[in-house]
Structure formats: C-alpha cells, structure tokens
Amino acid sequence: MGLEEDLIAALDADRVVTGADELRRHGTDEGWHPPAAPDFVVYPRDTEEAARVVRVCKRHATPIVPFGAGTSLEGHIAALAGGVSIDTSQMDQILRLSVEDMDVTVQAGVTRRQLDAKLRPEGVFFSVDPGADASLGGMVATGASGTTSVRYGTMRENVLSLTVVTADGEIVKTRSRARKSSAGYDLTRLFVGSEGTLGLITEVTLRVQPTPESMTAAACAFPALDDAVNCVIEVLAHAIPVARIELLDDVQIDAVNRHFELALEVAPTLLLEFHGTPAETEAQAKDVEAIARTHNVLGFDWAADEAQRRALWHARHGAYESARALRPGAQGFTTDACVPISNLAACIAETKADLDASGLTAPIVGHVGDGNFHLAILVDPDDADELQRAKDLNDRLVRRAIGYDGTCTGEHGVGYGKLAFLELEHGPQALAMMRAIKVALDPEGLFNPGKVLGPAPD
Template sequence: MTSNPTFPPPRHATPELLAALQARFAEQFSTSQAVREQHGRDEGSTDAPPPDAVVFAESTQDVADLVRLAAAHNVPVIPYGAGSSLEGHLLATEGGISLDVSRMNRIISVNADDLTVTVQPGISRKQLNEAIKHTGLFFPIDPGADASIGGMAATRASGTNAVRYGTMRENVLALEVVSASGEVIRTGTRAKKSSAGYDLTRLYVGSAGTLGIFTEVTIRLYPLPEAVSAAICSFPSIEEAVRTVITTIQMGVPIARVELLDAHTVRLVNQHSKLSLREEPMLLMEFHGSPGSVQEQAEMVQAIAGEQGGQAFEWANTPEERTRLWTARHNAYFAGIQSRPGCRAVTTDVCVPISRLADCLLESLQEVESSGLPYFLVGHVGDGNFHFGYLIDPDKDEERTRAEALSHQLVARAIRMDGTCTGEHGIGTHKMDFLVEEAGAGAVAVMRSIKHALDPQNILNPGKIFTW
C-alpha cells in the first residue's frame, strides 16, 4: 500500500480538443501552469501530475458540452469543487480536464415550508447557511472544511453534526446529473419518500464523480435550534471519555455534536489557536433544542461524565465562545501540520460500531505512540468515527512507509470490528485495496459493472474507488 500509487498511462487532451474547448469556453478555459497545478492537488498526501486544462463551468449546459467534447476525444473529466478532499478524489490520475464548478454557486429555490433547498453544486456550506439564515433554517452537515455542496454529496460527507442530523446520504433528496454521454438526467423529488424504481439518488451520492457530474442538488433543511449550548470536559484517559459517549448515546440523549481530542492533539490546538484548554483527553459537545431541553440534556451528560471521572466541565453559551471552540476543533488538521513545518499529513479515518470504539481507539493509539511518528487524533465519536493524521517528512521514504503501515493496521482493525475503512473521507485513490478488504471482491465487481454500464469509456474521474 502506498500513498503515491502508480497511475495508468495518461489520456492527455489532444490539440484538437484543447482548440475546441478554447472556442467553446473562451475566458472560462485555461491551460495556465499555475491554474492547472492548483486544480491538481488536494489536502491529502498523494501526488499526481496536474490536469491538461481547466474549464470553469457556469451552467448545466457548460458541463454537458464539456463532457460531450471530452467523450468524443476519449479524455477524462475530473470534477473540482473546493479542493478540500483528503483522499485524492480530484487528482488527474490519467490526465484530462479539470471541471471547476465553483462559479455554479447559486441558490435555485428555497422551499421553507417543505424544509428543502435546491442549489448549484459549487455553493459552499457556509455560503448556503449565510444566505438562508433569514428563513430561520439551516443546513447542518459540517465536515469541517468549507466544502462545496456538490463535493459533499459526491463523497457522502458527514462531520461533527452527523450524530444528530445524519450524513449527506440521508439529506440529499434529488439531483440533476450530467451523464458520461453528456445527457442531463434528474433523480429523486422533493417528496420525503418514494418507492418509484431504483434509488438512483443514493447510487450517485458517494460515487465521487465517477458515475455522473452533479449540476443541481436538492437537500433537507432544519429549523435553527431555539437554544444552543456547548461544553468541554476533560478526562483522566480516553477510555473514560469514550465510555461517557457510549452511555450518552445508549441512553438516547439527542446530543448534536460530540468530538474527541486526545491530550496530544489538545496541546497542538492550544499552540495553534492560542487557547489554554486542559491538555488531557477532552470531549467537545453541543446541545440543540428548546432552553429547557438543552439544559436537561446538558445536565444528564454532565452527570454521566462525572461518573466516568470527567472534570473541568466548562460551558460556552455565547455564539462567540462556541465559534472559538469549534474553529479550534476544525483547525486541528492545520494545527498538526504547523507543529512540524514542511511536513505532509497521511490522513485516514475509520468508523466502528460504538461498542467497539474504545478498543479500536486505544489499540491504534498504542501503535502510533510506539512508532515514534508525530500525529494528531480527532473523532466524531458520537457515531464511532475517528481520524488519525500521521505527520511525515515527505523526503523520508521510511516515514511514509511507517505511516502507511499504521494506516493499514488501523483499517484492518476497524474491519475486524465490523467497521468500515472510511466513515467520511471516501476511497479516492488511497484506499482501493481497503475497499476490497471490507466489501469483498464480489461486491467490488458489482460496483465495477455499474461503472462500466454508466461510463463505458471511463472518462468520469477515472482511477478513483477501484481500478478499471
């Protein structure tokens, strides 16, 4: 297993295709080295050559025209949203054209009575919530990065609020999709349920741009909670922190967010965000609801934490205090990177049944601490999902090999515990072998047959999820 796999021979854009794209898209088309390089890397540690060109789409018609031109020349098209992927989803592993949808950032319609909104794929979650806050509604899925809604749907993202509001799988109702032939199709409706044929929406959500390119996304909205309260609590060990989470979930407390940081990661966050949090294993929690229900939830969790040795239970009741804490949590990745200048982070995430969370975490921590590699650890532990970032010197092959070995051991452990190799980052280029371990060769063969049927030329984001 390597973070820099050997890619298939590239299918570069021909001079004829580049000329046709220039004629069709004019100022929306670029072959600039700087623009290509920007669109040829993400936040992960896998390196690949940049795309041959970049097209900045502004409409569904733009996307359809690009795909038709690329298909005619058998050249790949790689969707690009905000560039925040961690598993190489947007890399031009076989050459081709990067399709940047960031200019497709309009809200098409808000249906407040039905709690839905339809948007173009390039709008970011923060842009969306800022635009609809006057309605008293919000979109709760929060993967940390200010990702695009299209990218979040394509990777089946989740994040800190998933324990209460679910993931993109539960919150995408309908899609407009450009197929590999350039045809525009629609899946789903704004109705809450349907038994009409195959569930194509669920097929496309999480397909990472390998089956079709999203040009519209219809998603659920939720009422802004009447009251919000956040709290942090420190523990003598990770085991006590995790037991608190397990008991909270098993008792049915509708906690909105519950995040875990180990003592080492708290130290990194303190240094990066200029905080003075206790440098011990810590839970960061948030409660949504009416003032009375929020108080009741918080008191119940505080009592559970106390039984597990939780101490220094501190409240963050103002929006400013909460924002500061959650910003610090979301910046844990950058805190880790900053702690070792010039490093790269080999990141991995797994998700296990919550009853196995403590075992998986503790064994994995013991391994990384024995390895000598610097790291950071954060977890959306309310749904059994956690992330390691192994900080390596990119010029030292032995460090990358050690990090990949740790990642493999972690994934193997999660799968043995009836978990998954990725809770939210996705397979991308980095976890193809892990997908076979988890799902089995037969299931991957079914996935591959779907890809062959919907994209027979393999032009839509090739080299992701599994090999052709």
C-alpha cells in the same frame, strides 16, 4: 476540430484554461498523495454547459475529472490519465429555497459557507459541516459528514435529489422533491459517495433545519479514553439528542491549547453541543453531565456565552492546523477510519500503542457519536523513511478498523489513496457488483479514472 477547439466552441475561450499553474492546482488536493495535472480546465456555468463539455469529452474519448473546491484528501481530483478537469466554481447559484418545505436547491459549486450566508437570515441552516469550506457537489461526491452528523445525519440523509450529467452527456434528475418515494431504484443514493466516477453532479437539493432557539456547548475531560467513549455510548443509549459530541485525544488537546490559547485539561476530552429551546438544552446538558459523572469525568468547562461556544468549535475545526503547528514544517498525513462505537475505544487504544511504537506523532480527533476518527500523522515530506512509516501505520490502521467490522473511510472517501482496501472491506462479490454498475453507467471509463475501483478488469 481538435479537443481544445471543441471545448472552446462548447463554452468560450476564457473558460478553457491551459496555464501551467491552473493545471497544477487542479490536480492537487489537500491530502498527501502525489498530484496529477489535467490537460485542460473548463468552467461551465450551468448544467447544459456542463453537458456540452461531457459530450465533447466523450467524442474525443477524453477522461473527465470533476473539481469542486479542491479540499478532498484521498487524491480524488488527481487527473491520473490527464484529460479535462470540470471546475464547478462558476456554478455558484442558489436556485431555490423553500422554508415551508425545509429544502434548498443549489448548483454544485456553491460552498458550505456561501450556503450558510444565504440560509442564516431565513432562520434555517444546513447541518453537514466538514471542517473545510467544501463545495456542495464535492460533499455529495464524497458522502461527507461533520460534527453535527450524530443528530442530523450525513450527506446521505440530507440529499433529497440530484441533477447529474451522464457519460453520454444526458441530463438526469434522480428524483422529485417529495420527502419520501417508493417509486423505482434510489438513483440519488447511488451518486452520493460515487466520487465523480459515475457522472457529473451539477445541482443538489438538500434538507435544511430550523435554527435552534438555544445552543449550549461544553468540554469535559476524562482520565482515560475508555471513560470518554463509554460515556458517549450511554448518552446515545439514553436517546439524548446531543447535536455534537466530538472526541479529542490528549495530544490534540495540547495542540489546540497551544495554537488557540485555550486552557483545556490535557486529557481525552469530549466537546459537546446541545440544540433546542433553553429548557431543552438545559435538561440535555444536565442529563449528560450526570452520565459523565458515572464515567469518572474530571470536570466540565461550559461555554459561558456565544463567543466562547464559537471559540470552542473554531478550535475543533482548526484541529488540523493546530496539529501541524506541533511540528513546524511537517506535512499532515491525514487519514480516517470508522468502526462500530462499541469497538471504538479498543481500536483507538491499539492505534495509539501503534503510534508510540512507530515513533510518529499523530493527534486523534473523532466524530465519536458515529465511531469515526481521524489521524493527522506529522511527517517530514523529505524523509522517505518517515513517510514510509506513516504509510505503513495507515495500512495497519485501516486493516485494524476493517477487522473490527468497520470501514477504511468514514467520510474522506476512497479516491485512489485507499483503493487497496475496498475488496478487503466488501469482498470480491460486492466489488464485482460495483464494477458492473460502473461499466453500465460509464462503459468507456471516462469519469474520474483510477478512483474508487481503480482500473476496470479486462
């Protein structure tokens, strides 16, 4: 039988799709990179069905591109060599929740908001909160993080175990649910951040956290970016367990003020949140306020109630849409980088000077507690010169970050958009080791070809 017939035999006809619109959607993410459609889209409902699809693809030497919610930014889901897009959206079951063990096991297609809705009545929450409503499998694949990672960690710290389908169609569980283990290599961490290039993630076991009794939020503006970053460094040095500490530059503050009808001071601003008992959050807030006053803070705007707290974070998570509203019709060329926090102020200052010289507009936001920041470079997609200037700006940003002992991407991942920078960051020996892992686990190069490492050398 041919590939299509074998896929239908593995699933059924209505879950093997070849319509042009669906193919186009599955090759297009939310980034700026050129899309590439697959030849087929399939919808497995569980691990065994996914394994059957992978075995069919192996038999036909057909590329496999995992697809979660399509919210990635660096071309991860583009089917550069055609093939089969495995859409996990019908793998949407929450398989087990243990409040006693503070963990939950989900299928890979469950989204962050679906999980939140399940956890909320149980008095627990999952802490990693990227702005997009991404799938949990996709969040594992990109090593995602979010606004609360400064306190609770990124996906790397919050994934306990995975179920993965290998290139041979075998099903592997990477470890048990035990909170710690010294038994063997850490296969779980190998797949976190692998971007669908080593295997297909089908189930995920995650840490959950108790819902805080009290949550307090504030915005505090500073006259200069250095003041804001130095304040953060001192807050972290004092071991204050701040739950969120986000930086928005003056351009981004202006954007959220306009778009969300806020009245924040247009200056480099920290958005803060504290979790704990009422007494703990009050003490944390007072300690941070005292530190901020030694760094020339212009003032604090405290959220008076839960509605104001939610409005503040709604504006932060809506940074991209508010940025695009500054220039209607523009496309947002979104990128990220991450540096040691001691180098963050200098790196952002140089980037803002570069922006001014380029004539481009790009609001900056950052998970300042871990040195990660994002630009949304606003460009006319039909203006080739402007698009090239944006690409050149991104290239200089990444090289600048790596020069500050940082990384080309803190959380978006490499995809095919940042392939050129991997050797610059890691060196040829580390890259050769990564290639050896890829060849060992996927010798035919079927999983997400052209991503992370690019084409394997002959």
